[in-house]
Amino acid sequence: MASPPCSAASNFDCGLEIKTRSVEQTLIPLVSQITTLINHKDRLKKTEKTLRAIQKVGQAVGVAVGRFVAVGEAIALENEELREEMGHACFEARRSGTAIAQLTDVCGVEQSAGVDRCTVFSDKMAMVKAARMLLSSVTKVLVLADRIVIKQITSSRSRVLVTLEQLERVSTFQEFVQIFSQFGNEMVEFAHLTGDRQNDLKDEKKRARMAAARAVLEKCTMMLLTASKTCLRHPDCESARINKDGVFQRMRLALEQVIEIVTDARPGAEPKALPISIYNGIQDFKARVEALRDCVYCVPCESLAVQLEALVEQTEDFTDSAYTSHEQRENVLQLCHATRQDTHNLVATFSQDQQSIKAREVSEAMELAILKTSHSVSELRRELHNVAVGRASELLKIHSDHAILQALKTAGEDGNLEKVADLARTLTEQREQLVETCRLLCHISGTEPLEITCIHAEETFHVIGPQIISAAQTFALHPNSKIARENLDVFCESWESQLGDMAVLLKEINDVFEGRRGDKRAYLSLPRPGKHSANLKTVKATKLDAEELSTIAKLGLELRLVTSDVDSELERWEDQNHDLARQCGSMARVVCSMALFTRGEGVLKTTLDLFHQAELLSEQGLQLCSLLQDFSTQLLDEERVLMVSEMEKLAVSCQQLQACAKTPVQGKSATFQKVDSCIQHTKGIMTVVASLLPLWHKLIRQCQSEHSSQASPQHWPDTQLSPPLKEDTLNGKGSNGFGVKSLEQHMASLTFLESK
Known part of the structure; x- marks a missing residue:
């Protein structure tokens, strides 16, 4: 019997490399149908039922191929560069x-026995040949279509780079706003394309590298905004320029890495390969030791000692570290010595067995030597794991209060450059500890994707540390600059966020070490249907897991951005104690805590905490509507109509949030959906507030100007017109009516997180 055209389930392409899940999943049904046709028994009784079944499968294949080819031909018409190749593959x-x-048209085979006609029964090789050709051509059509997606990503990245270069060269706030608008739209498109690609990649290492690059872009988005604003506000400040240049350079490297992954590019030299970790080295060593039972490695048995020495040399990263305790160092050295002794005994025993008559049989001494060597090297691995994980846990505990960051902010606020310099040295030392710890975690991580994540964490700490220092120096030089303070806050938040990511990474490494990985799929975030009971019970307070937090992280970014809008608008108010300003500021603080929840941080720990906070926000929003109602009585008819109309929009949004927060749900999936809805409604409310604040400010000033000769109402204190806007153009509406809040709303659509 002829074998199927592509027998391996994981190799449907018959020579063409399949890199994405979507292509692979599209081919699975076709492979299944063709395998059914080819693998029929040669002596199968040709009953009418059997003949009809075979013909039905053949017809289904023909119809499916026809539809498929029609789509391929349409793609060829739209893409001239692929027209010839695609046309040939479709043909x-x-x-x-x-x-x-x-x-497979075999229904009349019994009746037309005398007619010389080929069928699946009479010409098996013809079916095999046709099946091979079909799989090859269909796979080629899919791979060519996938090339179009790659082209879209590379084109999108090129547009982003051009705009990035324009942003880097701007010299005025007005120019920055204009270009940042275009940059936001282009980054949104790039984010969606790369997010879909990341989830579609088959190679786990590529998915991990893509996630790391997109994480850099996501975190650098806010940094680019604040660093650029700071540099524009203080153009002669060298530390501000260094800070900004670092962000732009990091974004370029991340963009380049995405393209390397998508296109399998090899610019210049070969890409930097992953260092061989101790974990992988030990796994390979153990495999070779245990394979001696089958005499697979008879000749190079002596090379085991050489391989072990290479492993022992790698453990110097642990033993030579100034942060490894004396006891841990001694334990590692003793285990290395014990493993070396057991390996030498194993090689000697193996040599003796090879010289005996029963060389093909494993002696008891040989079996014991294999077991002792395997046990020794396993104990070494366990000790190295304990050293790395223990140090990482200790560092996370020490830095949980973020005391050094708070001290830097205080020193900057005081304008104390000397204190900033002292704290910078302390932060640099902490950074070196974290960098070295990430390197040790990489050694014992257990999987290549986790190794990549460790390397990403190491690089992030290495880069963010100096950026925090330059931001703190800028703030100390300009202690009254709100933009410089905001910039320092953003970089400190990135450091804190990376510490949180390191805690998640540590948990995953422990899960791998203890065999608790299960069948979790990285590209699925929500619980599978049917997993949770649908019976109505008392609502329980639950914590979101890492995958769910990753899913709503995009919404968290959106909340932070819109809250930044509100804060920026409020900074323009001359009277910060105004009733309206205080109410909006209070709402912004509530939303800030909800945004922190999406990152697993802050005072809100469970979903119930979040829902209570959402109810509080809705109540504050309705109170704001009441204040606006009082104020509208002082306006002219036309202005009053405008105010009431906008106020009604806000009231509706608040009522929707209130209803959502109070709606009872059961099951983890439904609870997560409720969390998502609450955050969406919250974003809607704050977007309305941010867009209306300039209007309220303008109307208040108009009202006070018209009644300047009369006593002003207590709720609406007298204010003066603001001077012409400069950097404030970023925080409100400029002459073209397009403020940064619109830009940030575009940027908020960024999905640089593994959340799908």
Whole structure:
């Protein structure tokens, strides 16, 4: 019997490399149908039922191929550079599909026995040939279509780079706002394309590298905004320029890495390979030791000692570290010595067995030597794991209060450059500890994707540390600059966020070490249907897991951005104690705590905490509507109509949030959906507030100007017109009516998180 055209389930492409899940999943049904046709028994009794079944499968293949080819031909018409290749592949697919349909047209085979006609029964090789051609041509069509997606990503990245260069060269706030608008739109498109690609990649290492690059872009988005604003506000400040240049350079490297992954590019030299970790080295060493039972490695048995010495040399990263305790160092050295002794005994025992008559049988001494060597090297691995994980846990505990960051902010606020310099040295030392710890975690991580994540964490700490210092120096030089303070806050938050990511990484490494990985899929975030009971019970307070936090992280970014809008608008108010300003500021603080929840941080720990906070926000929003109602009585008819109309929009949004927060749900999936809805409604409310604040400010000033000769109402204190806007153009509406809040709303659509 002829074998199927592509027998391996994981190799449907017959020579063409399949890099994405979508292509692979599209081919699975076709492979299944063709395998059914080819693998029928040669002596199968040709009953009418059997003949009809075979013909039905053949017809289904023919129809499916016809539809598929029609789509491929349409793609060819739209993409001239692929027209010839795609057209040829579609032609071959259609011809193969027709051949299979003819070979499976066997219903009249019994009646036309005397007619010389080929069928699947009479010409098995013809079916195999047609099946091979069909799979090859269909796979080629899919791979060519996938090339279009790659082209879209590379084109999008090129547009982002051009705009990034323009942003780097701007010299005025007005120019920055204009270009940042275009940059936001282009980054949104790039984010969606790369997010879909990341989830579609088959290679786990590529998915991990893509996630790391997109994480850099996501975190650098806010940094680019604040660093650029700071540099524009203080153009002669060298530390501000260094700070900004670092952000732009990091974004360029991340963009380049995405393209390397998507296109398999090899610019210049070969890409930097992953260092061989101790974990992988030990796994390979153990495999070779245990394979001695089958005499697979008879000749190079002596090389085991050489391989072990290479492993021992790698453990120097642990033993030579100034942060490894004396006891841990001694334990590692003793285990290395014990493993070395057991390996030498194993090699000697193996040599003796090879010289005996029963060389093909494993002696008791040989079996004991294999077991002792395997046990020794396993104990070494366990000790190295304990050293790395223990140090990481200790560092996370020490830095949980973020005391050094708070001290830097205080020193900057005081304008104390000397204190900033002292704290910078302390932060640099902490950074070196974290960098070295990430390197040790990489050694014992257990999987290549986790190794990549460790390397990403190491690089992030290495880069963010100096950026925090330059931001703190800028703030100390300009202690009254709100923009410089905001910039320092953003970089400190990135450091804190990376510490949180390191805690998640530590948990995953422990899960791998203890065999608790299960069958969790990285590209699925929500619980699977049917997992949770639908019976109504008392609502329980639950914590979101890492995957769910990753899913709503995009919404968290959106909340932070819109809250930044509100804060920026409030900074323009001359009277910060105004009733309206205080109410909006209070709402912004509530939303800030909800945004922190999406990152697993802050005072809100469970979903119930979040829902209570959402109810509080809705109540504060309705109170704001009441204040606006009082104020509207002082306005002219036309202005009053405008105020009431906008106020009604806000009231509706608050009522929707209130209803959502109070709606009872059961099950983890429903609870997560409720969390998502609450955050969406919250974003809607704050977007309305941010867009209306300039209007309220303007109307208040108009009202006070018109009644300047009369006593002003207590709720609306007298204010003066603001001077012409400069950097404030970023925080409100400029002459073109397009403020940064619109830009940030575009940027908020960024999905640089593994959340799908």
